[in-house]
Amino acid sequence: MKLLKFIPILLIPFLLTGCWDEIQIEEYAYVSVIGIDKGTDDKISVTFQIINPQIGTATSIEANEPPSDILTFLSPDLVSARDLSSISIARRLTFSHTNAIVVSEEFAKTDRFFPLLEATQRDVDMRREFSIIICKEKAYEFIRNNKPPFDTRTSKYYDFLTSKWKETGLVPLSTLHKVSQKTLDDTGLLLMAYATTKKEDVKTNFDSEGDFIAGQIDKTDDNPIQMIGAGVLKKGKMIGVLTGDETRLSLMLRPHVVTNNMLATFPDPLAEDFKISAKVSKRSNKIDIKITDDYPIIDVTVPIILSITAIPSQIDYVENMENQKTLINYLEKRLEEKTMKLVKKTQKEFEGEPFFWSYVARQKFWLYEDFKNYNWMEKYKNAKITIKYDVKIEDFGKHRIDLKI
């Protein structure tokens, strides 16, 4: 009897909840990449790259099928496009394993880009950790042109590609989460990874390895993709492009260390034709901001530690302290010049800063209201900025002295 009384209680949870959300894992179609283009009128053109699960997994089922299916169609918005896709895809589309959203530059420059992006966050299927990539051409072209030779599954490819930002700093980290976080307070510029599959304005006379924006590199490869530089967004709208070097510098100017151990080259101060390569790592910046009513005064010191990896000119920097001093002075000056150029560009051209200095400036105010009323973005245009680099050479690599031939 006791057991009989207990049975209804056991059954209640089954009545209250149930298996209505249940959907078997194989009934889904996994979208790896989403492309967004400007459509006609107020529509958007959505591209889905859907993974074919049978390709690239070690199952005994032999399938002579393409690794993915790409479809493009017009839709009023991104989430409803998932249902619209059922016109041809038999499975239920899911964005839960999406790795990247590719947005065409054309669409990113419209007002509708950010609202669209933000709206998708309400959908349970959307992950906040996928990367947002701005591409120069149409997104559907970009997705179709991208044929990674090693990664059968494109989601993996985008995953690897964007995760390299931390080592190289040539592209910024731009996940949906970061984007919505930074856009919230609307006090600076936002950087997003910039890529293309089309070679244009090929640059052969470049200053250093990062002096490109995507498309300018003369590269021979079956896969035409190039991802370097950053799209600059202001108030959710794209307003310009930074080169790889500029992206690196702006990441270096941020209050916290975001990239470390990136490899960089610079001209040899004592031998014009040669370059020196080094591994650059960095400590936290000292950012000193004084607020005046008309403009802020910003003093930034960037401590940099170099680990020299190659000195092809064979000039003795190791034991000759005089030479070392020249090298350090030269580097500090060069970096300062380059950075000031970038800072001027942000002040004049973009009228905002992508360096997150607003975080430091914010601390100078008692109330967030005061900071908002101060209007940082406007005041930044006239800010007096001085930047100092503090270069230290940590070591000279494995060799102490070069072999003289």
Next chain:
Amino acid sequence: MPTSYRKLTKKNSSLSPSFKKNDQNINKEKLTGDLSKDLETLENIFFSSKNHDFIIRPVYISALNIKGTLVYLSGCVCVNTLTKDIIEPLINTIQTSGNDIISSIINNIITNKNAKKITDIPLITKAIIQGNTILLLENCKEAICFSTQEFEHRAIEKPVIENTIKDSKEAFVESAEVNRSLIRKYLKCENLISESIEVGEKYKNTIYVMYIEGIADPDVVNDVKNRIKNIPFDTILNVSLLEQYIENRSYSLVPTLLYTERPDRATFFLSEGHVILIIDGSPSCLIAPATFWALFHAAEDQYQRMPYGNFIRIIRLIAFLIALLLPALYVAITSYHSEMIPSDLAVSIASAREVLPFPNIIEVILMEISFELIREAGVRVPTTIGPTIGIVGALILGQAAVDANIVSPILVIIVALTGLSSFAIPDSSLNYAVRMMRFVFILVGISMGFLGIAIALIVSITYLVNVTTFGIPFLSPIAPNYPSSHDTFTRGSLLKQKIKPFNISTLNPLKRKTRRK
């Protein structure tokens, strides 16, 4: 079926009066002093005309010049003791002093280790059953009972279930005497009590209750003894049955007594204040009370050095969780939470499941039942055809089922891992509990996903906290918390294990001298 059942009971009821009659005849009867009459009474009791084992051996005690008769049951007595220590001295001794016949025999003639006077017929009957030899004397209202008990049993062997790499390789055998001697070997202590309690209405069986006076909590000892005394059944053959008579909750999946075959382990529990139950005929003992930790630990944990011991405990904890939850998590993930796993895994599970005919729940239950089948068959199968099980199991479940597209290869990994993990749970009762709960978790996993598994886990833990074993909370000393040496999920170094767990007993809690008083 009902008719035959009725027949059986009828037959039984027709049998029992004669049994009772026999009982009533001998009740409270004493020896008459007439040798032939007393012998006849005993012959009646033991059905001597039919019973071949009932032996009557007349002797002439030359020293006292009287006739006597030895009575015993063959098979229960040691023939060597009987002839060397009893018959030989009785016949060969020529002279003795003393007035009293009985005491002169006991004191001067017999060399047997144990002898006492006995007068009541029921006591004589019992003594004979237990393997003693009775000497009836002519014209004497008293008899002598010699201890000649010897039952056949195995020699001491290695533990079969609870293997360890280090230390003692002895296991209990089917003799209470040997088992008690093993425990006394490990624990040389004057406070070690072994009380005997007789249970069984018709066929008396002795249960030995061992504990250390001054360490074991008297309440627990009394509780155990009372439960044993109140068992209303005819007979108790061994400790496995005893466990079911005295445990707290018969319907519960949670065991409240620990069954062990290692004397060293039993000793360890004795020294912490537990009570040990031993029965003749069981190659193991019961430890009461048994908390979750007693079931979860293995002897090896303490024998290995502290870091190694902790390592195997953590591995066992992981195994415990895998055995309990892995199939349920698989079912929940593949039905509700495909976003929770890495993309590559999701896609590879999807591709493997694409061609399968059944939904995942049927797939999982099919495989789990097959695995339990192999396991059960493996236990029951005669050892001569044992290897067949491995071949059939491995081939059918591992290879053929995947090739035939009935289950996915990932599920084979999951079932294999789950099975392997369940072997790592040392106690067989806990093992069964985990294996049965696994199916509950699978069902909740398929109906409510992670939410359901979370609810089921909370309910299970709540239940475990509520269970008591002989008045002691099952999850103590962790919940509720008691002072202890923290020998639970992990263990400290032996030097740090200063106190005995307070949840078991608070008497003499220090394991070693402390500097401070």
